[in-house]
Amino acid sequence: MASKSNARISPERQRKPTAGQAVEGNFHKTLPVETTKTSTLEIVSPKKLPKASQQVASKQVSTATVENGKLLNPHKSKLVDSLTDKVDSSLSLDDAKEVLTSFGTEVNQIGNLSGADTEQEKKKLEHGVSPASAKVNNETSSVVKTGGNAKLNERPNFVESGKNSMCRGSTSSDFSDESTCSSFSSGINKPHKANDLRWEAIQAIRAKDGWLGLNHFRLLRRLGCGDIGSVYLSELSGTKCYFAMKVMDKASLASRKKLLRAQTEREILQCLDHPFLPTLYSHFETDKFSCLVMEFCPGGDLHTLRQRQAGKHFSEQAVKFYVAEILLALEYLHMLGIVYRDLKPENVLVREDGHIMLSDFDLSLRCAVSPTLVKSTTLESEVLRKNPVYCVQPACIEPSCIQPSCVAPTTCFSPRIFSSKSKKDRKPKNEMGNQVTPLPELIAEPTNARSMSFVGTHEYLAPEIIKGEGHGSAVDWWTFGIFLYELLFGKTPFKGSGNRATLFNVVGQPLRFPEAPVVSFSARDLIRGLLVKEPQHRLAYKRGATEIKQHPFFEGVNWALIRCASPPEIPKPVDIEQLCAPATSAGSKGAVDTSAANDNNYLEFDFF
Ligand SMILES: Nc1ncnc2c1ncn2[C@@H]1O[C@H](COP(=O)(O)OP(=O)(O)OP(=O)(O)O)[C@@H](O)[C@H]1O
Numbered sequence: 001m002a003s004k005s006n007a008r009i010s011p012e013r014q015r016k017p018t019a020g021q022a023v024e025g026n027f028h029k030t031l032p033v034e035t036t037k038t039s040t041l042e043i044v045s046p047k048k049l050p051k052a053s054q055q056v057a058s059k060q061v062s063t064a065t066v067e068n069g070k071l072l073n074p075h076k077s078k079l080v081d082s083l084t085d086k087v088d089s090s091l092s093l094d095d096a097k098e099v100l101t102s103f104g105t106e107v108n109q110i111g112n113l114s115g116a117d118t119e120q121e122k123k124k125l126e127h128g129v130s131p132a133s134a135k136v137n138n139e140t141s142s143v144v145k146t147g148g149n150a151k152l153n154e155r156p157n158f159v160e161s162g163k164n165s166m167c168r169g170s171t172s173s174d175f176s177d178e179s180t181c182s183s184f185s186s187g188i189n190k191p192h193k194a195n196d197l198r199w200e201a202i203q204a205i206r207a208k209d210g211w212l213g214l215n216h217f218r219l220l221r222r223l224g225c226g227d228i229g230s231v232y233l234s235e236l237s238g239t240k241c242y243f244a245m246k247v248m249d250k251a252s253l254a255s256r257k258k259l260l261r262a263q264t265e266r267e268i269l270q271c272l273d274h275p276f277l278p279t280l281y282s283h284f285e286t287d288k289f290s291c292l293v294m295e296f297c298p299g300g301d302l303h304t305l306r307q308r309q310a311g312k313h314f315s316e317q318a319v320k321f322y323v324a325e326i327l328l329a330l331e332y333l334h335m336l337g338i339v340y341r342d343l344k345p346e347n348v349l350v351r352e353d354g355h356i357m358l359s360d361f362d363l364s365l366r367c368a369v370s371p372t373l374v375k376s377t378t379l380e381s382e383v384l385r386k387n388p389v390y391c392v393q394p395a396c397i398e399p400s401c402i403q404p405s406c407v408a409p410t411t412c413f414s415p416r417i418f419s420s421k422s423k424k425d426r427k428p429k430n431e432m433g434n435q436v437t438p439l440p441e442l443i444a445e446p447t448n449a450r451s452m453s454f455v456g457t458h459e460y461l462a463p464e465i466i467k468g469e470g471h472g473s474a475v476d477w478w479t480f481g482i483f484l485y486e487l488l489f490g491k492t493p494f495k496g497s498g499n500r501a502t503l504f505n506v507v508g509q510p511l512r513f514p515e516a517p518v519v520s521f522s523a524r525d526l527i528r529g530l531l532v533k534e535p536q537h538r539l540a541y542k543r544g545a546t547e548i549k550q551h552p553f554f555e556g557v558n559w560a561l562i563r564c565a566s567p568p569e570i571p572k573p574v575d576i577e578q579l580c581a582p583a584t585s586a587g588s589k590g591a592v593d594t595s596a597a598n599d600n601n602y603l604e605f606d607f608f
Contacts, residue, residue, distance in 0.1 A: 198295075201239040202281055213284050214291055217245060220580040228258050228265070228362055233296060233579070242576060243281060246292040253290070265362040266292060268338055275563045276329040278357055297357050299350025299571035306345060306487065313490035316520060318568035322348070322356060323484050324557050329358045330476050331545035337369035339472065343479040344460050345486060352574075354567025367472075458502045459492040463533045466503050473544070474535035480548070481530025488519050493531065507533070522553040 206212050219232040220242075229248035236243065253259045269280035269292060282293040299305070302322060306312060314322070326348065333340050342363045349357045462478035464471045486492045493512065494505035511531050513524055529539030529551070540547045549559060558565075 201241040244296040261362045268361040297349035298574040302348040303345035319487045339365040354570040477540040526553040
């Protein structure tokens with residue numbers, strides 16, 4: 001197995017191997033693979049649990065469990081086969097129980113629903129959806145064909161993704177025609193992807209063959225594997241268009257009660273159209289597998305990138321860039337009623353152009369949200385009239401307007417430059433906000449969402465999750481604070497000697513900053529605002545991302561044009577051919593994990 005210098009993490013954190021990371025002792029081991037007799041494609045078999053975990057998992061759980069660095073609560077693991085049923089041995093039941101009881105939580109009541117609660121009500125609690133929508137979801141999954149064995153060269157037995165219970169606004173990838181929120185010409189439904197060559201290549205195949213399936217792809221190498229599937233670098237055959245394809249074994253998902261988690265991830269991906277979130281190009285099913293075709297990020301993840309920095313932390317300017325992009329991604333998710341819940345550097349992938357992509361939605365919580373306009377455009381017009389501003393938001397949406405700004409890419413992170421007035425003529429901050437233009441404030445913060453699930457990664461868990469108090473969107477602002485801290489200081493603030501100590505620290509220890517590296521007052525102030533233990537007093541609790549955007553740490557950030565800003569680091573171009581050559585002769589593999597090197601140049605999938 002190829003070993004790289006960038007792997008060195010604490011076992012407690014239990015980071016998983018990701019693109020660009022070596023698979024070494026401190027990581028979760030790569031899931032055991034099972035090679036089918038007829039195939040050269042490696043497919044992940046159900047994760048083998050460490051012995052201790054198996055014992056834990058086999059108990060009749062009446063307390064919270066913590067697995068894979070992710071905490072689970074009892075009713076979730078018993079009743080909701082959804083977001084959180086990850087299992088490993090990172091924290092024993094006793095650990096969790098002790099932590100919880102010591103903070104005054106009746107362990108047996110955590111996440112406990114009364115006996116009268118119906119299954120549907122419990123699902124509603126978990127997902128924030130009505131029983132009716134849950135039904136739609138079930139129907140969606142039942143659409144999947146699981147007919148007889150497909151033979152070589154026959155049209156595979158698959159269906160592309162069908163109805164989507166979450167569709168709103170601009171939604172859906174290029175899925176089946178029956179989808180209520182899809183279009184054959186899917187770029188139309190995802191306006192930001194309209195000029196994407198990969199869409200066009202996919203559409204060309206569809207037009208030619210009438211369908212798109214696994215047979216159209218070459219699986220080149222495995223990029224990594226998570227709890228519900230393996231991700232492969234894939235080429236749409238003969239097009240030189242590359243994708244990351246997540247392949248999930250349906251039987252394995254079913255036996256491990258992870259079907260709903262996979263469905264959650266798929267449905268969320270179908271709804272996304274945002275520069276810092278993944279594009280789902282297609283979803284299809286074979287008899288055995290469920291496949292998601294997504295954008296490929298060749299730059300590895302932020303955790304790996306941080307290891308390569310001097311002192312293992314980013315400069316403040318770089319941090320500002322990354323967290324600003326994450327903030328916009330979280331804001332968009334909250335507007336869709338999605339609480340992300342799993343922010344950590346490992347889940348932030350770096351695109352070819354150095355911008356980021358937040359990945360991994362299987363632990364997300366979906367809930368209803370009703371956007372509220374708290375500051376109308378009337379005020380905006382009034383301010384604009386008195387204080388003319390060039391390049392107001394709507395005009396900037398036009399490529400012609402964006403283009404010149406992109407030529408000077410630092411624009412987004414320099415002090416305001418668009419205002420025509422001199423500094424002394426400007427309105428005070430509290431009147432103008434911290435924007436280039438005083439944007440209307442639209443708040444769609446799912447603050448009232450309530451989940452009792454124990455999900456997350458120890459060092460990133462919000463106190464309300466640990467205490468089992470029920471949580472909503474404010475957990476994302478807590479994790480945002482931990483994330484900011486880690487990128488700046490190279491470590492998380494509450495890490496203890498073990499997982500149990502970490503949980504105690506999160507709930508009971510005050511926030512402290514190390515003396516080095518030196519970090520600005522505004523950065524520390526922002527972290528202080530985010531890492532407030534009571535969610536109601538946490539920054540962004542009431543008005544979401546808007547509150548954070550206005551913090552002085554982001555002074556000068558032009559939120560509308562961040563995607564045009566120069567990233568702190570652009571990944572070296574990845575030579576796909578070299579990347580997929582046998583490990584022995586390939587030399588450097590750029591940011592992509594070489595551990596899955598295969599003797600073949602690519603993995604055939606003609607067995608489907
Ligand atoms: N779009 C992508 N581009 C490049 N690499 C990717 C992409 N998506 C995933 N990966 C790699 O594949 C690995 C597995 O991803 P996946 O989302 O299945 O699981 P995960 O992030 O480890 O978490 P989980 O177990 O919660 O699903 C990631 O760690 C990442 O390195």
